[in-house]
Amino acid sequence: MRARVLIRPKAGILDPQGIAVERALPALGFAGVANVHVGRLVELDVEDEAQLQPMCEKLLANPLVEEYEVQLLDGTTR
Amino acid sequence: MKFGVLQFPGSCDEVDALEAARRVGDAELLWHGERDLKGADAIIVPGGFSYGDYLRAGAIARFSPVMEAVIEFVRDGGLVLGICNGFQVLCEAHLLPGALLPNEHLRFTFRQVELEVVNSDSAFTRAIGSDRSGEGDGARTSEPTLLSIPAKHSWGRYHADESTLDELERGGQVVLRYAPGENFNGSLRDIAGVQNAAGNVFGLMPHPEHAVEELTGSTDGLRIFESMRLTVEGTRA
Numbered sequence: 001m002r003a004r005v006l007i008r009p010k011a012g013i014l015d016p017q018g019i020a021v022e023r024a025l026p027a028l029g030f031a032g033v034a035n036v037h038v039g040r041l042v043e044l045d046v047e048d049e050a051q052l053q054p055m056c057e058k059l060l061a062n063p064l065v066e067e068y069e070v071q072l073l074d075g076t077t078r
Numbered sequence: 079m080k081f082g083v084l085q086f087p088g089s090c091d092e093v094d095a096l097e098a099a100r101r102v103g104d105a106e107l108l109w110h111g112e113r114d115l116k117g118a119d120a121i122i123v124p125g126g127f128s129y130g131d132y133l134r135a136g137a138i139a140r141f142s143p144v145m146e147a148v149i150e151f152v153r154d155g156g157l158v159l160g161i162c163n164g165f166q167v168l169c170e171a172h173l174l175p176g177a178l179l180p181n182e183h184l185r186f187t188f189r190q191v192e193l194e195v196v197n198s199d200s201a202f203t204r205a206i207g208s209d210r211s212g213e214g215d216g217a218r219t220s221e222p223t224l225l226s227i228p229a230k231h232s233w234g235r236y237h238a239d240e241s242t243l244d245e246l247e248r249g250g251q252v253v254l255r256y257a258p259g260e261n262f263n264g265s266l267r268d269i270a271g272v273q274n275a276a277g278n279v280f281g282l283m284p285h286p287e288h289a290v291e292e293l294t295g296s297t298d299g300l301r302i303f304e305s306m307r308l309t310v311e312g313t314r315a
Contacts, residue, residue, distance in 0.1 A: 014235075017180065040133075062177055064177045
């Protein structure tokens with residue numbers, strides 16, 4: 001099973017990368033942009049999809065400061 | 079006493095840490111793939127870019143074989159100092175509370191920083207004394223003791239949730255703070271170094287091992303290694 005893990009800074013934690021991008025966009029003429037956040041994307045093939053959540057908790061994300069979202073590439077999200 | 083200095087692929091400050099430790103005791107490098115701490119009385123997790131900082135700084139080093147031995151060493155009360163990337167590794171291993179995030183301004187910064195010693199009774203600060211705060215007669219003054227130590231990192235913004243921060247402050251676990259105007263990375267509550275609740279694990283972002291020689295401007299870092307020696311020899315006596 002192909003899976004995609006989206007990892008982003010937890011809400012409320014200062015995200016300087018998001019702020020930098022948010023400030024850069026208007027300078028290029030893109031108006032009306034807000035709440036930009038920059039995270040990471042991990043794509044992987046797994047035999048046992050039940051392992052995805054413990055993988056995220058243990059290594060792929062740091063749950064203290066990041067939230068994650070697992071997408072199975074058959075179109076479902078968990 | 080003997081210090082063990084860990085070495086991961088991508089470590090770069092392990093030799094300076096080794097040399098600093100050798101000014102107060104014996105020291106030996108310990109390769110990340112080994113589980114044997116070779117009889118070390120205290121462990122130093124050095125700075126650098128272990129495993130290329132892939133994923134997050136310290137995230138992968140945490141699972142190396144030598145870290146399993148370090149976790150057991152901590153459980154048995156052993157002293158562990160984490161410097162910069164070593165601090166990140168100890169947080170990722172949950173041996174220290176909180177996490178280190180990218181600097182607020184997103185730039186790698188290398189500069190000398192002034193640090194306030196918040197807890198001068200810790201296993202890692204007991205040799206610091208109060209001589210730099212003025213009188214030197216041991217009297218408690220309102221002026222905090224300051225250390226001048228270089229810092230160099232891009233992921234040094236200390237973060238923990240508010241209740242954890244309150245608990246750290248109440249329990250004397252905030253050992254070092256950036257002095258006013260020195261917090262260049264945006265660390266919450268100006269925290270530069272914290273210890274665990276048991277007091278045997280300490281991590282800081284600045285580099286005491288780069289401040290052990292007058293030639294390079296400061297010997298303040300040496301007092302952290304000296305404190306560790308006093309602690310180890312005190313518990314042994």
